[in-house]
Amino acid sequence: MTKILAVRDLHLAMRTGEKLVPVLRGINLNLPQGEVHGLVGESGAGKTMLGRVILDILPPNAVVTAGHVDCATTGSQIKSGGRIFSNRGRSGISLIPQDPMTSLNPVKKIGKQMVEILQLAHTGPPRALQERAEALLAEVRIKKPKEVLKQYPHHLSGGMRQRVLIAMAFSSEPGIIIADEPTTALDVSVQRRVLRLIRDLQKERNTTILFITHDLGVVAKLCDKVSLMHSGMILEQGLVSEVFHSPSHPYTRSLLNAIPRYDQPREKLAPVAEDLQSQLIDEARKYDQQRQV
Amino acid sequence: MSHWYLINRLLLALPTLLGAVTITFVLLRVVPGDPIAMMTGPGATEADIAQLRAHYGLDQSIVDQFIIYLGQLFTGDFGTSISLRQDVGELIAGRLPVTVELVVIAMCIAVGFALILALKGVYWRDRWPERLIDSFIGVIVAIPDFLWALSLILILGVAIPVMPIFGRMDLTISFDSWTNFYLIESLLRGRFEVTRSVLYHMVLPAVSLALPLMAITARVLKSCLNAEMNREYITLARTRGFGRLRIIYREALRNALVPATALSGVQFTFLIGGTVLVERIFGYPGIGNMAIDAVINRDLPLIQGLVLTFAVLFILVNLFIDICITLIDPRLRYA
Ligand SMILES: Nc1ncnc2c1ncn2[C@@H]1O[C@H](COP(=O)(O)OP(=O)(O)O)[C@@H](O)[C@H]1O
Ligand SMILES: [Mg+2]
Numbered sequence: 127m128t129k130i131l132a133v134r135d136l137h138l139a140m141r142t143g144e145k146l147v148p149v150l151r152g153i154n155l156n157l158p159q160g161e162v163h164g165l166v167g168e169s170g171a172g173k174t175m176l177g178r179v180i181l182d183i184l185p186p187n188a189v190v191t192a193g194h195v196d197c198a199t200t201g202s203q204i205k206s207g208g209r210i211f212s213n214r215g216r217s218g219i220s221l222i223p224q225d226p227m228t229s230l231n232p233v234k235k236i237g238k239q240m241v242e243i244l245q246l247a248h249t250g251p252p253r254a255l256q257e258r259a260e261a262l263l264a265e266v267r268i269k270k271p272k273e274v275l276k277q278y279p280h281h282l283s284g285g286m287r288q289r290v291l292i293a294m295a296f297s298s299e300p301g302i303i304i305a306d307e308p309t310t311a312l313d314v315s316v317q318r319r320v321l322r323l324i325r326d327l328q329k330e331r332n333t334t335i336l337f338i339t340h341d342l343g344v345v346a347k348l349c350d351k352v353s354l355m356h357s358g359m360i361l362e363q364g365l366v367s368e369v370f371h372s373p374s375h376p377y378t379r380s381l382l383n384a385i386p387r388y389d390q391p392r393e394k395l396a397p398v399a400e401d402l403q404s405q406l407i408d409e410a411r412k413y414d415q416q417r418q419v
Numbered sequence: 420m421s422h423w424y425l426i427n428r429l430l431l432a433l434p435t436l437l438g439a440v441t442i443t444f445v446l447l448r449v450v451p452g453d454p455i456a457m458m459t460g461p462g463a464t465e466a467d468i469a470q471l472r473a474h475y476g477l478d479q480s481i482v483d484q485f486i487i488y489l490g491q492l493f494t495g496d497f498g499t500s501i502s503l504r505q506d507v508g509e510l511i512a513g514r515l516p517v518t519v520e521l522v523v524i525a526m527c528i529a530v531g532f533a534l535i536l537a538l539k540g541v542y543w544r545d546r547w548p549e550r551l552i553d554s555f556i557g558v559i560v561a562i563p564d565f566l567w568a569l570s571l572i573l574i575l576g577v578a579i580p581v582m583p584i585f586g587r588m589d590l591t592i593s594f595d596s597w598t599n600f601y602l603i604e605s606l607l608r609g610r611f612e613v614t615r616s617v618l619y620h621m622v623l624p625a626v627s628l629a630l631p632l633m634a635i636t637a638r639v640l641k642s643c644l645n646a647e648m649n650r651e652y653i654t655l656a657r658t659r660g661f662g663r664l665r666i667i668y669r670e671a672l673r674n675a676l677v678p679a680t681a682l683s684g685v686q687f688t689f690l691i692g693g694t695v696l697v698e699r700i701f702g703y704p705g706i707g708n709m710a711i712d713a714v715i716n717r718d719l720p721l722i723q724g725l726v727l728t729f730a731v732l733f734i735l736v737n738l739f740i741d742i743c744i745t746l747i748d749p750r751l752r753y754a
Binding site for chain 2: 280
């Protein structure tokens with residue numbers, strides 16, 4: 127399998143005032159073509175920031191202190207290393223965002239937003255682009271694509287909006303998609319349908335997906351490989367089947383125990399222990415000190 | 420949005436207008452000062468004064484006077500000016516177009532430059548041009564319109580006399596206007612020398628009125644734009660490879676205009692009040708200037724007519740702003 131995305135020893139820090147606060151600490155990640163890679167970690171672990179480095183849309187106060195990201199995406203071969211991040215977004219990589227309610231421009235009709243995205247890659251009469259947009263909406267199983275194109279985002283439900291955003295993400299025929307907790311903001315019943323949709327589209331196109339989530343159940347169903355992240359470090363990485371059967375890191379074990387299971391009584395649900403949390407944070411701090419020496 | 424919305428808004432304005440009429444009417448008759456004494460001067464006899472009082476209805480009780488006045492208003496009769504001895508309605512109709520043209524041009528200047536400043540400021544975020552724009556806005560915002568008027572007169576009228584500083588138009592040009600909307604009428608009738616002269620005379624008063632409004636609007640719009648640039652749909656636009664300029668103009672701007680218009684809308688009504696001093700300073704023959712004369716002469720019917728006119732202008736500007744917001748933001752339509 128050809129390697130399509132490689133993140134090597136990536137260090138990222140956020141400038142807050144005078145200080146540089148480390149957010150990512152030596153991330154390594156290899157995604158071959160067509161792999162669905164789960165990225166799991168509690169909130170604040172740095173999952174979104176890792177996605178944003180790969181997408182090359184860092185916030186203004188973010189600094190890549192070391193490492194690099196190599197992408198060989200469909201459209202072009204872009205290499206970025208050190209400080210050569212342009213912050214313009216990388217072609218061939220799309221984002222499926224976490225919150226569909228705020229991720230569409232509220233003052234533009236869906237059709238207009240989709241045509242504008244299509245115009246980036248395709249030339250052609252507006253009519254043809256409109257039809258292309260309609261076809262894309264049909265592909266994400268929106269029932270009346272013609273009508274949806276004429277509507278504003280506020281006319282649509284959260285699930286519908288997320289479908290539109292998925293259609294937008296796939297519209298540029300990207301080699302890689304970063305899905306940043308794409309179902310967290312949705313109702314449980316909608317969640318399953320959206321997950322199935324993403325998986326089906328991925329299978330059809332053999333798209334590589336970095337699937338960010340804090341739900342191990344989703345990882346089990348959807349992903350080939352998984353990375354567990356805490357305090358900006360990847361603690362464990364491997365095939366889903368292996369990691370789930372024989373987790374090597376205590377953090378992974380405690381997360382797996384924390385999954386509620388219908389065949390076990392409720393009390394056995396073990397949250398991540400506090401001493402483990404503080405131990406992991408200590409480790410991160412030690413890592414920072416060692417790097418500074 | 421439908422015409423029902425408009426009708427509804429206009430009906431809601433009626434109580435506001437009635438309130439404005441009542442308050443001015445009572446205030447004017449409670450504060451000291453006698454219009455008849457101002458009119459006649461020291462030589463008049465008691466009998467003359469009494470006769471004039473009766474003529475203008477000032478010998479009756481306030482309540483009676485108010486009822487008569489309201490009755491006249493409903494028939495479109497604003498009364499007769501005491502100092503100018505002309506129909507108040509006609510007087511105001513003659514001067515209102517002068518002020519309306521001035522205010523509209525001032526608003527256009529303010530909005531135009533506010534847009535440029537805010538957009539440039541956001542584009543150059545965190546770099547020196549942004550700091551320059553911020554300081555510029557800070558200085559302009561701190562100085563009120565009448566001080567701008569006086570400073571501009573001193574600089575461009577006296578020190579380097581390049582701009583006219585008095586009146587509406589060159590007095591050597593004769594122009595028989597039918598509507599008193601000189602700007603539009605001269606354009607339509609092809610009298611471009613009139614248009615030129617009117618515009619030339621308008622520059623300083625309009626700029627004086629526009630500067631503080633421009634600064635406050637620019638500041639509000641800029642902070643709204645910056646807030647908008649942190650939103651999720653902007654991040655999405657960035658992942659697609661849209662450039663910064665395009666994202667500011669075609670994604671963020673329209674969204675930022677919604678809160679910015681609502682927030683700076685009030686400032687536009689202040690602009691109407693600003694015309695009183697600025698027109699006076701430039702000898703500009705609008706209703707603001709007329710209002711000062713009316714007050715000096717204690718010309719009660721004229722003052723009342725002018726206050727009512729100002730109140731109507733306030734309401735119309737507010738309505739205009741509400742309509743603008745509804746047009747900008749699709750979420751507010753059909754509500
Ligand atoms: N704009 C920002 N400025 C400073 N720190 C930030 C900013 N955004 C996120 N962070 C910090 O970066 C860390 C990782 O955040 P994030 O990637 O959003 O976590 P996750 O997506 O895993 O919940 C957090 O500790 C957060 O406090
Ligand atoms: Mg996140």
